[in-house]
Amino acid sequence: MRLPFHRRRKPDRASGVEINDDYDLAQREAGRKALFEIIDDGFCIIQFIDGPDGPLSDYVHIEANSGYERHTGIKGIVGKTVFDVSPEDGREWVKIYGAVLESGVPIRFERDFVEAGRFIEVSARRLEPKSLGQVAVLFRDITARKRAEAELRESEKAALENEQRVTLALEAGAIVGTWVCQFPEETFIVDEGLSVAMGFASHDALNNPKLPELTENVHPEDKPRLHAAVDAVLKTGGAYFQQFRVIRPDRKYHWIEASGKVMLGEHGEAVSFSGVLMDISGRREIEAERDRVSAELYRLNETLERRVEEQTAELMAKEEVLRQSHKMEAVGQLTGGLAHDFNNLLAAISGSLEMANSRLSESRYNEIERYLSAGKSAAQRAANVTQRLLAFARKQTLEPKVTDLVLLCDGLSELIQRTVGPAVDVQTSFAQDAWRALVDQNQLENALLNLCINARDAMPAGGGLKIHVSNSRISADRAEALGLSGGDYVQVSVVDTGAGMTPQQIDRAFDPFYTTKPMGEGTGLGLSMVYGFAQQSGGAAEIQSQPGVGTTVTLYLPRSVAEAEVDQGQPSVSERKTCEGAKRSVLVVEDEVLVRMVVVDALEDRGFMVFEAGTGSEALDILRSDVRVDVLLTDIGLPKGMNGHQLAEAARLERPDLRIVFVTGYDETAGLGSNLSVGDVEIVHKPFDLEVLIGKVSRLSQSDT
Secondary structure: OOOOOOOOEEEOOOOOOEEEHHHHHHHHHHHHHHHHHHOOOEEEEEEEEEEOOEEEEEEEEEEEOHHHHHHHOOOOOOOOEHHHHOOOOHHHHHHHHHHHHHHOOOEEEEEEEOOOOEEEEEEEEEEOOHHHOEEEEEEEEOHHHHHHHHHHHHHHHHHHHHHHHHHHHHHHOOEEEEEEEEOOOOEEEEOHHHHHHOOOOOHHHOOOOOHHHHOOOEOOOOHHHHHHHHHHHHHHOEEEEEEEEEEOOOOOEEEEEEEEEEEEOOOOOEEEEEEEEEEOHHHHHHHHHHHHHHHHHHHHHHHHHHHHHHHHHHHHHHHHHHHHHHHHHHHHHHHHHHHHHHHHHHHHHHHHHHHHHHHHHOOOHHHHHHHHHHHHHHHHHHHHHHHHHHHHOOOOOOOOEEEOHHHHHHHHHHHHHHHHOOOEEEEEEEOOOOOEEEEOHHHHHHHHHHHHHHHHHOOOOOEEEEEEEEEEEEOHHHHHHHOOOOEEEEEEEEEEOOOOOOHHHHHHOOOOOOOOOOOOOOOOOHHHHHHHHHHHOOOEEEEEEEOOOEEEEEEEEEEEOOOOOOOOOOOOHHHHHHHOOOOOEEEEEOOOHHHHHHHHHHHHHOOOEEEEEOOHHHHHHHHOOOOOOOEEEEEOOOOOOOOHHHHHHHHHHHOOOOEEEEEEOOOOOOOOOOOOOHHHEEEEEOOOOHHHHHHHHHHHHHOOO
């Protein structure tokens, strides 16, 4: 930075001619720059300016000589700030030169210039007056010197360490001899210790020997390797290391270790070859013993592993026997419970049909409906039992819908009260802002009925039962304990005042086949079904209980922000009238003759034209004909190599617009896994209500009109 000046003219005393001040100033500037360039060291002037940390926290290079680039490798430094050159270390440079500017005391130091990749020696001085805010810096690259100093220190350190090692080895008796090889003769100068170590009777036996003479007593198997190694190191230079055997006057072979180094001259020729010998016979004996012990340990380990494998196999066999025993015990308990339930239900169905037939033969028609209703009720209860099994096996097909749980539980309360009996007081409690849930409504009703029946059984003398619906925002930690993802859930709790449960009973409550009821009076699938249903729905189930206080079973069901759906399971009167006489055609594919007969008769009663088949191949023959088929109603589990899924896919190839109704009693993937759109596929579960089945067929048959 240059201070402003006024131009003026002055007379030349010798010639009387006026000389322009600009010319005079230019001359001085040129001289100053020439002086800068004469200096071999790097030189620059820095101007302090305001920077990122406030006043005078940065500086810019305003002048520099060519030596700056030579000593730093940085081009075009003038006009650059310290942070342009050294963004990482800039504040440290500002601190160093700022102290010079502030105190006016020159400094001299050496420092690693990281960004330039060089080590520099620096001297800095303030340019007066202080108000200029300038510092002159002179420096030179001393990287080579620093590197040489470091190498010298390392060399001195290595030499000292080697000297210490040799001294310690000599004192410990590890080194038994030394040698120096003279060039170009390649003769060895050896001491007495080396002569004895190499198997010679005395030092006098060797007189500046060459390599073949020196290695005369080396084991014949080791000698070629030893000579090849010496020849190689004499050509390449560097370290030399070999172990070999030498026979001595005691006629025994001793292990020797030779360690040396070859120094090469300017033209790559060997200049010196020196080293030491160590007797390692004791070490080799220790190593041999170690190898023997290791081999013995390996043999023992193999024996131990074999014994462990044999004992493990024996334990696994015993465990399998125990597991089979537990399995048979569980199957026995399941069989007893199911046999008890189904015998009662079959007796009710069979008895109802016999009584209906009896009344029919007696022409007492007005009493027939009573027995038919009883038989249908028993069949529905049997369906509930199979649903428990399917839920436990995770093979039920869920049809989740957006559901208002307050309306569902409120509508179910009367049925629950009738089910649990008058000795149990049923109450409901709902949060006013309860969210909607995404859940299979029928399966949720079954789960709640199961929980209420369990609660009733826990209160044989009567008590209180409350159904509560509320919102639950579950944190990530809490969700992990429940096996859920954190988020919003609707909470449905069934609370009783019964006998309660012990911690041990709570731990096993959701296990399949576990029950506290006597043999034959329960399958142990009730709570297992509830647990399986909750998990399949994307939620969880939890039990909280204390003996003598009561039990709370809570279902966490995923929240839905959509509007609740109206149950359309039963067809409306208008739907039933619409389908009658419409002469829509349905192909019914069912291998069970009695089931197919009932379905065909029911559809024909409603005005449908019905074709029937017992296998997939029979159905394809019909579909490939010219007859009109609006809806394919097929069982999933068809015999003879083609199931319902495969039939539906093959049928769509023949008739792309065909509507499909799947009937299933077990398949958890019904309607899935194929390229069938949701809008033209329905699913019905066995045992089914004929009105529900006909309603779904009717809706699909009219959807293309």
